[in-house]
Amino acid sequence: MNTPDPHDFLAVDRDLSEEERAIRDTVRDYSRTELLPHVADWFEEGTITDPRGVAKGFGALGVFGMHLSGYGCAGTNAVSYGLACRELEAVDSGLRSFVSVQGSLAMTAVHRYGSEEQRQEWLPPMAGGDAIGCFGLTEPDSGSDPGSMRTRARRDGSDWVLSGTKMWITNGSVADVAVVWAATEEGIRGFIVPRGTPGFSANVIHKKLSLRASITSELVLDEVRLPDAARLPAAEGLRAPLSCLSEARYGIVWGAAGAARACLEATLDYTGSRVQFGRPISGFQLTQRKLADMLVDVNQSMLTALQIGRLKDAGQAHHSHISFGKMANVRAAQRVAALARGLHGANGVTLEYPVMRHMLNLESVATYEGTEEVHALTLGQVLTGVPAFR
CATH class of the missing domain: 1.10.540.10 (Acyl-CoA dehydrogenase/oxidase, N-terminal domain)
Structure with a gap:
């Protein structure tokens, strides 16, 4: 065998x-x-x-x-x-x-x-990568509760006029088009806002300690006038943007497993070559226990991702399955990254090795597309039948 x-x-x-x-x-x-x-x-x-x-x-x-x-x-x-x-x-x-x-x-x-x-x-x-898009849902005061968004779209003749601010928008300042969600008298609606539309601007967010190899922006909509043809005609209510978020969360289920695997692989290489007290530190009991814990987390994450993927391909994945995967796999990846950072010693805080970069990135991954608390409440509602969000 x-x-x-x-x-x-x-x-x-x-x-x-x-x-x-x-x-x-x-x-x-x-x-x-x-x-x-x-x-x-x-x-x-x-x-x-x-x-x-x-x-x-x-x-x-x-x-x-x-x-x-x-x-x-x-x-x-x-x-x-x-x-x-x-x-x-x-x-x-x-x-x-x-x-x-x-x-x-x-x-x-x-x-x-x-x-x-x-x-x-x-x-x-x-x-084809010839146009870059972004997705404007989150606001400075509206994260886990997107229904409380303050961005408004009002009718003005045959046009719509949008005003508000979106925050933490990946690729916002380089995007050719933004999909922006706004509250209207009929409920939440989505709009396509091309780059260069008068009143629309994007400001880069600096001084981040996480996801630094990514462009994050604030979107500002100051009386942005759009024709009705810019409205997404089939998007009615909050269910529309949330369904898109579910697709993105699914990618995180797999992505977190990849970050965890990368941390384990880097740590196996490092502990196998780092010699202390006359032998590689991978030969010490305390090191091997940590490596074993990392191995379990990585492989359980992989299994979780694959099972949810198979359910999705069979048309049987409920949004709570994706909440399960996002919550479980990000938490596991954070444990793996923390252990990896420690096993790299002082070298672990440098960019010569990937582990602290992953560790810092996972702080953002744990927050965006639904915090751990939100996903826990999603699972709690499935288990008990009682919603506890409010």
Whole structure:
């Protein structure tokens, strides 16, 4: 009997199809060759220095909106999209966020709720990386409770006029188009706001300690006038943006497993070569116990992601399944990253090694797309039948 592979201890990837393996390998090779050599510098500089070049690369790779069908999108299954997210976040959470916001949020909103004209105009260039999109839902005072948003859209003749502020928007300042959600007299509605629309601006958020290899912005809408053709016609109520968030959260389920795996792999390399007291520190009992704990978390995360992916492909994934995966896998990844940082000693706080970069990124991953507390309450409602959000 063969000894288990430390990098896939439970042989989770054994159950992948040939096509899924090919996608995994393609995204992994691209991420390690084209992105990994730059990500530490991007993190240190607090930005992606060439976001349009990165977008074009992702477009050529085919990962933007890859789970969507038509309009230049690949139409892969959910597991394949998850694998892509895993391999991207194994390099950096900010890069997976780039793809997730573009494909699972902005493109999904247009694909699912837009008119045919809107789909034809925006989805092909977004799929190809020729246009960058962002998703404006979160506000300075409206995070876990998006229904309390203050951004308003009022009718003025045949037009709409939008006013408000959105916060923590990935790619906002480089986006060619923003999908913005606003409260109207008829309820929450979504609007397509092209770059350069009068009254619309985006300001980069600086001094972040997490997701630094990502561009995060504030969106300001000051009496932005849009034609009714800019409204997403099928988006009615808060259910529309929340359904897009569920798609993005699904990517996080896989992405967190990738970050955890990267921390374990880096730690196995480091503890195997770091010699103290005459031998590699991987040979000490306390080190091996920590490595074992990391191994369990990584492989349980992989199993959770794959099972939820299979449920999704079978049309049986409830939004609470995704809450389960996001809550469990991010928490596990945070444990793995913390242990990895400690086992790297002083070297663990440098960008020469990836572990503290992952550890800091996961602080944002734990917060966005629903905090742990929100997902816990989602699971609590399923268990008890009693909503406890208010």
